[in-house]
Amino acid sequence: MKKRIYTVLISTIMVVLLQSCNNDDDTVSLPDLNNEISIDGTIYSIAGPGILQSYGENSDGSFDRDIEIFAEDLFVEFDLNTPSVTGVSEGTYTFSATREAVTFFSVEIDNNSDIFYSPQLGTVVVSVNGDTTTVTFNLTAQDGTAIRGQWNGTLQ
Numbered sequence: 001m002k003k004r005i006y007t008v009l010i011s012t013i014m015v016v017l018l019q020s021c022n023n024d025d026d027t028v029s030l031p032d033l034n035n036e037i038s039i040d041g042t043i044y045s046i047a048g049p050g051i052l053q054s055y056g057e058n059s060d061g062s063f064d065r066d067i068e069i070f071a072e073d074l075f076v077e078f079d080l081n082t083p084s085v086t087g088v089s090e091g092t093y094t095f096s097a098t099r100e101a102v103t104f105f106s107v108e109i110d111n112n113s114d115i116f117y118s119p120q121l122g123t124v125v126v127s128v129n130g131d132t133t134t135v136t137f138n139l140t141a142q143d144g145t146a147i148r149g150q151w152n153g154t155l156q
Contacts, residue, residue, distance in 0.1 A: 037149030046071040052155040062101035067135060069151050078124055078135060079105040093124040107139060117141045
């Protein structure tokens with residue numbers, strides 16, 4: 001009988017402990033960003049036109065394409081290397097100091113005043129649905145600043 005009570009007691013304690021671990025109060029919920037950029041938690045609009053610049057073929061056979069976003073308060077440029085002869089290929093682009101397919105060579109974020117970042121860590125995800133291009137990015141600047149966001153629009 002004592003063994004049975006001991007087993008029930010231990011089981012009850014384990015259930016209580018496991019249930020208390022379900023919700024971690026230390027997690028921070030980040031807002032969904034749509035035509036916005038979050039720089040170290042401060043959110044800025046990047047609603048504005050997107051321009052696709054083509055700079056030719058790289059030595060590895062990939063193509064140098066820049067997506068430039070001209071928002072009211074910020075300029076954002078993604079220097080991408082894509083395998084596509086025309087446009088930008090869908091995919092997840094990671095940083096590379098050399099020009100290789102499906103990598104980004106640089107990202108610049110500038111407001112011509114007090115904000116300038118050129119992160120070299122993270123990912124830039126490009127997806128295309130009809131005429132709409134979506135650029136979703138999760139980056140870290142050299143000083144550790146977290147930069148994430150998303151832009152949707154038609155590239156000109």
